[in-house]
Structure formats: C-alpha cells, structure tokens
Amino acid sequence: MGAKLPDVGRRTTTLLFIVGIVIAWYVYVPVPNDFEEPWKLRLVETTGRTIRHLAVLGEALGLGDSVKIARKLFDIVQQNFLPFGANITMNDTTIDGVTVRIYRPITMETDQLPAIVFLHGGGWTIGGVRMHHDITKTLSSRLGAVVISVDYRLAPENIFPAAVDDCLAVTKWVLRHGLQLKINTQRVAIMGDSAGGNMAAAISQILTEEKFSPPLKFQVLVYPSLQAIDLRLPSYQLDVAAMPAGRTVMALFTSFYIKGYMDENFMEEMENGSLVPHDDETAIYFSYVDPASLPQEFLPVDFKRHQPTDVNLTEWNSVKHILLNNKFSPLLKHDLRGLPPAYIVTVKFDVLTDEAILYSQRLHKADVPAILKYYRHGFHGCFNLHEIPGFRVSREIMEDFLLYAAEHL
Missing domain, CATH: 3.40.50.1820 (Alpha/Beta hydrolase fold, catalytic domain)
Known part of the structure; x- marks a missing residue:
C-alpha cells in the first residue's frame, strides 16, 4: 500500500496541473496592451461568461428560459456584493x-x-x-x-x-x-x-x-x-x-x-x-x-x-x-x-x-x-x-x- 502512495501523489499533481491549465485557459482572454488592470477585467468577463454558459446549460436541462436564468444568476452575484451607505x-x-x-x-x-x-x-x-x-x-x-x-x-x-x-x-x-x-x-x-x-x-x-x-x-x-x-x-x-x-x-x-x-x-x-x-x-x-x-x-x-x-x-x-x-x-x-x-x-x-x-x-x-x-x-x-x-x-x-x-x- 505504501509503495503506491508516490503514484497517487503523481496522479494528483498531474490532475491539479491539468485543472490549473483548464482554469487558466477559461479565465484568460486577450486584452489590449494599453488596458489598465487587465486581470480585473478578465475576472469580470469570466464571471459574465460563466453566467451565460450556465444559463444556456440550464435551458438545455429544462430548468427554464436562459434569459431568466441569467437574470437570476446575476441577481445572486449582486446580492453578495451590496454594501449599503450608512x-x-x-x-x-x-x-x-x-x-x-x-x-x-x-x-x-x-x-x-x-x-x-x-x-x-x-x-x-x-x-x-x-x-x-x-x-x-x-x-x-x-x-x-x-x-x-x-x-x-x-x-x-x-x-x-x-x-x-x-x-x-x-x-x-x-x-x-x-x-x-x-x-x-x-x-x-x-x-x-x-x-x-x-x-x-x-x-x-x-x-x-x-x-x-x-x-x-x-x-x-x-x-x-x-x-x-x-x-x-x-x-x-x-x-x-x-x-x-x-x-x-x-x-x-x-x-x-x-x-x-x-x-x-x-x-x-x-x-x-x-x-x-x-x-x-x-x-x-x-x-x-x-x-x-x-x-x-x-x-x-x-x-x-x-x-x-x-x-x-x-x-x-x-x-x-x-x-x-x-x-x-x-x-x-x-x-x-x-x-x-x-x-x-x-x-x-x-x-x-x-x-x-x-x-x-x-x-x-x-x-x-x-x-x-x-x-x-x-x-x-x-x-x-x-x-x-x-x-x-x-x-x-x-x-x-x-x-x-x-x-x-
């Protein structure tokens, strides 16, 4: 059993490496060279793109209309970031x-x-x-x-x-x-x-x-x-x-x-x-x-x-x-x-x-x-x-x- 642990570790490392590459590929989008704070934009764009993909998937699974699903998802995201003025x-x-x-x-x-x-x-x-x-x-x-x-x-x-x-x-x-x-x-x-x-x-x-x-x-x-x-x-x-x-x-x-x-x-x-x-x-x-x-x-x-x-x-x-x-x-x-x-x-x-x-x-x-x-x-x-x-x-x-x-x- 102990002899197999290094193989498990290598497989885990390889899997994490592949997952990291996939995440980086998904998050990364080309941004013009003169754009300020490019990674903030990439995160915003990725959030919007993820919501669009989930909305389309939800409609394909029969969960409802993609537009309404997208609205709900945007609403959920916004609810978690609503600081209120005192x-x-x-x-x-x-x-x-x-x-x-x-x-x-x-x-x-x-x-x-x-x-x-x-x-x-x-x-x-x-x-x-x-x-x-x-x-x-x-x-x-x-x-x-x-x-x-x-x-x-x-x-x-x-x-x-x-x-x-x-x-x-x-x-x-x-x-x-x-x-x-x-x-x-x-x-x-x-x-x-x-x-x-x-x-x-x-x-x-x-x-x-x-x-x-x-x-x-x-x-x-x-x-x-x-x-x-x-x-x-x-x-x-x-x-x-x-x-x-x-x-x-x-x-x-x-x-x-x-x-x-x-x-x-x-x-x-x-x-x-x-x-x-x-x-x-x-x-x-x-x-x-x-x-x-x-x-x-x-x-x-x-x-x-x-x-x-x-x-x-x-x-x-x-x-x-x-x-x-x-x-x-x-x-x-x-x-x-x-x-x-x-x-x-x-x-x-x-x-x-x-x-x-x-x-x-x-x-x-x-x-x-x-x-x-x-x-x-x-x-x-x-x-x-x-x-x-x-x-x-x-x-x-x-x-x-x-x-x-x-x-x-």
Missing part, C-alpha cells in the same frame, strides 16, 4: 404602476432635495435596481439627492416601447408630483448607462417635444446606445474579446427588445450591414451616423464605409418604424434644439463610442450645452464597477460626474 434610506415601492427603488439621504431635513431618475443598463433585457445599487447609493449619499432607480419591464417578455414607456411614466410623475417625495422639481436630472442611456436620451427628447414643465435639469448618458441602423461604424471594428458588449451582443439585445425573441437572420443582417438600405428615405439618417464626422483620432486610416449589396427589404419594412424612431434611436432625431444640457460619458473599449461622439457633435450644432468625457482606459460596463472590483477608471468616471452634478444639479 447615511441613506432605501425604499422599494411603485410609481405610476412601475417598480422603483428610492434612495434618500437621512441627514437632509430640507423639503427641497434635488433628484436623479436613474435608468439601469443591460440591453433592455437583464439588470435591475440591485445590479446598479453601487451607483445609485453613491449618487444619493455623495450628492445629498433623492435617487429614483427604475425597475422597468424587461425584454424579451416586454418588447419596445415597454421599457422606455415605464421610464417616461416615472420621470413625468417625479417632475409633476416630486413634492410628495420632498423633491425640488426644478432640480431633477435623468441618468442612464448603456440601454438606460438610450432611454434617458429618448425621454429628454420626448419631454422637450411635449414642452413638459418643469423641464429636466440635465441628462446624463453613460456609454449610451443611440442607434441601430449601422453596426459597422469604426468603433464596432474594435470588437475585443474581453469587451462585455460586442456587435453580436448588441444585435441580440436589439432582437430581444424589438422582436421579443432571438431572430438569428435579423441579427446576422444587422451585423453584416445588410438590414438597412442606403436610399433616398434613409439618406438623412445615415448622415447622422457618418464616420467622416468623427474626429480624426477615431477614424482609422484604412476605414471604408460599408455599402450593403443585398438588403432584405421585407425585413427592413417590418422594423424600420422602430429603428428610425427617436424613441429607440435618439441619435436619428432630426431636430435636437431645446434639449436639456447633456453630460456624456464614452470609453475607448466600447462598440458604442462613435455614436456617443456623433450625438455630442449634433447637440453642439443644435446649441445644446454638451460635455463629452472620453476615458481612454474605460470599457463598456465599467461605471458599475467603481466599488467592486474597483477599477481606477470607474472611480474616475464617478468622481468626475459627482463634481459636475454638485455644480449643476
């Missing part, structure tokens, strides 16, 4: 039939608190108030403001415009009836990241169109999705493996949001640029997403604009009323005059970078005050990671915005 209260309730979470500073006795309506990201499909708790509690605590975090209806169960309608209803209620929450309705801003930034921009436009009073104080768009007619912009070419949201993911979320299911043909047409025709009807819209308008540093020397050759007009005619609608694609709105001031955050490692830059340019041309903050070490989703795991760029984005909000809210 100087704020948190209340889950409803506003105009929509679930919200309201954060309020304990130490503020005045009835005239400013407020931020916060719209979370997640491709209109995943996420919720818990996933963005680190952001919303920090905003309330550091700014001495009421934060209304909106838990809007998600796709694919609820397709466009369910999510934006929920967020619009809450925003209007806060502006009209904010005094019930001890809010100064003259000091209300709207803020969102990714899909939430998409809806924050759309709602700012809708309220301006309606001449809604009181108006929003300002809008904050953090790496927002602003259009879906051209997924071949230069920033979409930077489809880095470690980036949480690439071209395929954006096509998938769009399919969920406007169709209610994963339409692989639709997604392929979005990705390869054969969904939208370049014709007289769309010419004005494509002018709003013209890469030639980008600053030179964002336009690769060898970049050539994609020209579709085989457009599925049947598919296009079935979705164009949504894709050209500014309620879905704020960048494509013709008249941007009169909008509230905008604070726009964009990052280098993100397929959505170009549309944020193009939108800020169009706002300037429309005489709308707009600040564009570009973070060379940032990536899509990093704003939500300023505490755990605590990326330096995430903290920088938060601190810069807090300075802006302290002065303008």
